[in-house]
Amino acid sequence: MLTYIFVIAITAEAMSGALAAGRRNMDLFGVALIAFMTALGGGTVRDMLLGNYPVTWTQHPLYIYMTIGAGLFTIVIAKYMRRLNRLFLLVDGMGLVAFTIIGCNVALRLDYETPVVIMAGITTGIFGGILRDIMCNRTPQVLRHELYASVSFLVAILYLALIYFGVNENLNLLISFVFGLSMRMAALKWKWSLPVFSYSPDRWND
Amino acid sequence: MLTYIFVIAITAEAMSGALAAGRRNMDLFGVALIAFMTALGGGTVRDMLLGNYPVTWTQHPLYIYMTIGAGLFTIVIAKYMRRLNRLFLLVDGMGLVAFTIIGCNVALRLDYETPVVIMAGITTGIFGGILRDIMCNRTPQVLRHELYASVSFLVAILYLALIYFGVNENLNLLISFVFGLSMRMAALKWKWSLPVFSYSPDRWND
Amino acid sequence: MLTYIFVIAITAEAMSGALAAGRRNMDLFGVALIAFMTALGGGTVRDMLLGNYPVTWTQHPLYIYMTIGAGLFTIVIAKYMRRLNRLFLLVDGMGLVAFTIIGCNVALRLDYETPVVIMAGITTGIFGGILRDIMCNRTPQVLRHELYASVSFLVAILYLALIYFGVNENLNLLISFVFGLSMRMAALKWKWSLPVFSYSPDRWND
Numbered sequence: 346m347l348t349y350i351f352v353i354a355i356t357a358e359a360m361s362g363a364l365a366a367g368r369r370n371m372d373l374f375g376v377a378l379i380a381f382m383t384a385l386g387g388g389t390v391r392d393m394l395l396g397n398y399p400v401t402w403t404q405h406p407l408y409i410y411m412t413i414g415a416g417l418f419t420i421v422i423a424k425y426m427r428r429l430n431r432l433f434l435l436v437d438g439m440g441l442v443a444f445t446i447i448g449c450n451v452a453l454r455l456d457y458e459t460p461v462v463i464m465a466g467i468t469t470g471i472f473g474g475i476l477r478d479i480m481c482n483r484t485p486q487v488l489r490h491e492l493y494a495s496v497s498f499l500v501a502i503l504y505l506a507l508i509y510f511g512v513n514e515n516l517n518l519l520i521s522f523v524f525g526l527s528m529r530m531a532a533l534k535w536k537w538s539l540p541v542f543s544y545s546p547d548r549w550n551d
Numbered sequence: 552m553l554t555y556i557f558v559i560a561i562t563a564e565a566m567s568g569a570l571a572a573g574r575r576n577m578d579l580f581g582v583a584l585i586a587f588m589t590a591l592g593g594g595t596v597r598d599m600l601l602g603n604y605p606v607t608w609t610q611h612p613l614y615i616y617m618t619i620g621a622g623l624f625t626i627v628i629a630k631y632m633r634r635l636n637r638l639f640l641l642v643d644g645m646g647l648v649a650f651t652i653i654g655c656n657v658a659l660r661l662d663y664e665t666p667v668v669i670m671a672g673i674t675t676g677i678f679g680g681i682l683r684d685i686m687c688n689r690t691p692q693v694l695r696h697e698l699y700a701s702v703s704f705l706v707a708i709l710y711l712a713l714i715y716f717g718v719n720e721n722l723n724l725l726i727s728f729v730f731g732l733s734m735r736m737a738a739l740k741w742k743w744s745l746p747v748f749s750y751s752p753d754r755w756n757d
Numbered sequence: 758m759l760t761y762i763f764v765i766a767i768t769a770e771a772m773s774g775a776l777a778a779g780r781r782n783m784d785l786f787g788v789a790l791i792a793f794m795t796a797l798g799g800g801t802v803r804d805m806l807l808g809n810y811p812v813t814w815t816q817h818p819l820y821i822y823m824t825i826g827a828g829l830f831t832i833v834i835a836k837y838m839r840r841l842n843r844l845f846l847l848v849d850g851m852g853l854v855a856f857t858i859i860g861c862n863v864a865l866r867l868d869y870e871t872p873v874v875i876m877a878g879i880t881t882g883i884f885g886g887i888l889r890d891i892m893c894n895r896t897p898q899v900l901r902h903e904l905y906a907s908v909s910f911l912v913a914i915l916y917l918a919l920i921y922f923g924v925n926e927n928l929n930l931l932i933s934f935v936f937g938l939s940m941r942m943a944a945l946k947w948k949w950s951l952p953v954f955s956y957s958p959d960r961w962n963d
Contacts, residue, residue, distance in 0.1 A: 366694075367750025374701050375694025376748050389600065394801065396810030398602030399663075406666040420748045427752055457811075460818035475892070480681070482690045484894045488778075488787025495786050542788050542832045544779025546839055572900075573956025580907050581900025582954050595806065604808030605869075612872035626954045633958055686887070688896045 347443060347518065352411070354440030355384040358473050359412040361437060363419035364426065365481045373417065379480050380416020381409065387473035391448050391465050395455055434533055435526075438496075442525035445470035445497045446504055446518065453508075463501045470497035492532035495539060500525040553649060553724065558617070560646030561590040564679050565618040567643060569625035570632065571687045579623065585686050586622020587615065593679035597654050597671050601661055640739055641732075644702075648731035651676035651703045652710055652724065659714075669707045676703035698738035701745060706731040759855060759930065764823070766852030767796040770885050771824040773849060775831035776838065777893045785829065791892050792828020793821065799885035803860050803877050807867055846945055847938075850908075854937035857882035857909045858916055858930065865920075875913045882909035904944035907951060912937040 362383025366376045385402045392400040402408045419426075426433065448469025452462040471487045471494045478485045487493045500521055507517040531537060568589025572582045591608045598606040608614045625632075632639065654675025658668040677693045677700045684691045693699045706727055713723040737743065774795025778788045797814045804812040814820045831838075838845065860881025864874040883899045883906050890897045899905045912933055919929040943949065 363748070364750055367748040369690050369695075370747050370749045371690075371694045372745035372747050374704070374745055375691070378694060378700070393599055393805055394812055395815070396812070400600055400602070403601070403663055403667045406664050409666050409670065423748070423750050426750075457815055458818050460821050461815045464821065479685060479891060480691060482688065482894065484781050484783075485787070485892060488783045488790060489781075494790070498786070539784035539786055541782050541784050542775070542779040542835070543782045544776055544835050544838075569954070570956055573954040575896050575901075576953050576955045577896075577900045578951035578953050580910070580951055581897070584900065584906070599805055606806055606808070609807070609869055609873045612870050615872050615876065629954070629956050632956075685891060686897060688894065 346515075347447065350439055350443040350522075351447060353436060354443045355408060355412055356415045357433065357436035357440045358384040358444075359415035360419045360433065361474070362477045363416040364423065365477050366416075367420070367423060369481045373420075376420060377413045377416050379477055380419070381412045382480060383473045383477040384408075384412040384415070385473065386476040387444055387469045387471065388448070390472045390476070391451060391468045394468065395452060395457065395461075395465060397451060397455060401451075435530070438526050438529040439522075441470050441493065441497055441529060442500050442522050444473075445500045445525070446521060449501055449504055459505060462505060463498070466501035466504070467494065467497045470494070470500075489541075490538060492529065492537050492539065496525055496529045496532070499528065552721075553653065556645055556649040556728075557653060559642060560649045561614060561618055562621045563639065563642035563646045564590040564650075565621035566625045566639065567680070568683045569622040570629065571683050572622075573626070573629060575687045579626075582626060583619045583622050585683055586625070587618045588686060589679045589683040590614075590618040590621070591679070592682040593650055593675045593677065594654070596678045596682070597657060597674045600674065601658060601663065601667075601671060603657060603661060607657075641736070644732050644735040644739075645728075647676050647699065647703055647735060648706050648728055650679075651706045651731070652727060655707055655710055665711060668711060669704070672707035672710070673700065673703045676700070676706075695747075696744065698735065698743050698745065702731055702735045702738070705734065758927075759859065762851055762855040762934075763859060765848060766855045767820060767824055768827045769845065769848035769852045770796040771827035772831045772845065773886070774889045775828040776835065777889050778828075779832070779835060781893045785832075788832060789825045789828050791889055792831070793824045794892060795885045795889040796820075796824040796827070797885065798888040799856055799881045799883065800860070802884045802888070803863060803880045806880065807864060807869065807873075807877060809863060809867060813863075847942070850938050850941040851934075853882050853905065853909055853941060854912050854934055856885075857912045857937070858933060861913055861916055871917060874917060875910070878913035878916070879906065879909045882906070882912075901953075902950060904941065904949050904951065908937055908941045908944070911940065 359380035362380040363376045365383070366379040371379065385408060388401050392398065445466040449462050449466035452465035457465065474487045475485045503524055504517060504521045507520060565586035568586040569582045571589070572585040577585065591614060594607050598604065651672040655668050655672035658671035663671065680693045681691045709730055710723060710727045713726060771792035774792040775788045777795070778791040783791065797820060800813050804810065857878040861874050861878035864877035869877065886899045887897045915936055916929060916933045919932060
């Protein structure tokens with residue numbers, strides 16, 4: 346099931362990358378590259394941080410085709426994206442949860458300690474979006490708007506807690522998904538967000 | 552021959568990094584660092600992605616001196632750069648082709664599958680320029696203007712196809728170079744570029 | 758002693774990350790993440806460049822808590838930061854020197870050649886600040902203002918020279934610290950900076 350959701354998720358992430366590239370008037374190559382980096386960048390950074398070689402996507406060339414294909418396809422359907430916005434956000438939320446759980450599992454398999462496992466989950470969940478925003482020269486959105494990175498954090502905690510209490514893997518996946526997705530959808534609906542820290546001393550300018 | 556061109560290429564890339572740093576009013580250290588990252592960053596990212604340790608330049612300290620030297624030298628000759636622009640673009644194009652082929656060879660040696668070999672070639676070809684633009688806080692130029700990243704892609708395809716068909720290595724290098732460099736020069740002359748994807752929904756602002 | 762200073766240093770770096778995040782109106786999660794990346798990012802990039810796995814902080818979860826804690830604590834004391842500015846710059850300078858020496862030692866232990874050891878020292882010293890600025894979408898400050906990266910460079914040179922001349926490790930640490938910290942403080946006091954390279958051709962716009 347996780348693989349199935351992963352495939353849907355990287356498609357959604359690739360599409361969000363393509364739209365961000367479109368906002369910067371990039372050419373087809375830029376769209377394809379940023380779609381790829383948004384979808385697979387989180388897992389890549391995680392693998393490089395954990396020394397988990399070979400990096401996952403290098404062993405699954407299909408993921409390369411899928412993310413680039415989804416990126417280019419987004420150009421065709423861009424004009425309908427506003428209408429598809431709610432569906433898109435749902436799939437994006439599924440991706441966030443799936444990526445987080447997959448990231449935790451990779452770190453668990455390599456016997457890292459719990460805090461590192463959580464960091465690996467969050468990295469997989471949000472770093473694709475961070476790379477997308479860095480490539481598109483804007484401040485990472487995932488750290489500023491409705492709960493996103495925090496959902497990844499809470500899902501990682503919940504998933505590890507349920508493993509700790511010996512909950513069956515499938516049940517754990519189900520609970521973590523329902524929790525994470527509800528949380529994200531609720532945050533979008535009711536504009537839940539974390540408190541913002543605004544700091545603007547006079548002497549700084551950049 | 553490839554080593555010879557590689558040396559010319561990292562010099563050209565270092566100079567392009569230095570000029571970008573100059574546009575951001577960086578100090579000498581910034582110029583040196585960005586020259587270094589532009590010239591050797593593509594290969595470094597490739598090595599880190601492929602787990603190809605030790606990273607190439609760490610075994611050739613000469614490359615460090617050369618790129619930093621080229622970067623600082625650029626400051627001296629900056630006022631002539633406009634007149635040298637065509638030479639510069641030619642050398643930069645040679646670098647693009649040389650980097651792409653070297654990147655493919657590294658991935659081939661490590662037995663990665665064809666799509667990953669192509670990605671390794673492109674990464675080596677264009678990621679130095681992407682790091683340069685991220686360090687200088689601008690949207691990556693290689694994804695927006697005349698064919699650049701696409702030339703890297705086509706060179707990688709051609710080079711691998713000629714290997715597949717058993718073409719002699721030196722002949723392959725010659726054909727790939729002539730093709731890639733002509734392509735890039737033609738793109739600059741006649742302003743060939745890929746279609747651009749422009750997306751600007753109302754509800755987004757960043 | 759170096760460990761003791763390291764702990765103070767990552768706290769200072771985490772705080773500088775939190776303030777930068779505050780200037781971009783990030784939420785609590787963004788503050789925590791950028792604090793973490795500023796404090797431990799330099800060492801992480803160094804470990805990934807040198808293939809020094811497992812990455813240091815993954816073996817010391819305490820560092821994760823400390824940097825995130827320091828980042829969040831910064832929000833509470835932000836309004837006093839201007840008054841604390843001189844103390845902050847002192848601690849930040851200590852961090853710069855400590856990080857540089859630690860980075861050199863890691864590369865020495867892995868038997869890299871001298872120029873690579875220096876690069877490892879500088880990377881550890883300044884890359885956390887560079888990642889902070891990239892995440893906050895601004896041009897890296899460490900390459901533009903009063904001597905900072907250059908201090909890291911000179912400390913690395915001095916530290917290695919003293920090792921070469923067989924100076925006792927503790928004495929070496931003392932000398933390198935006094936030199937590096939004086940240099941940085943003097944640069945701040947008398948606004949020492951490297952010459953700036955300004956390049957602004959007409960035909961470029963970005």
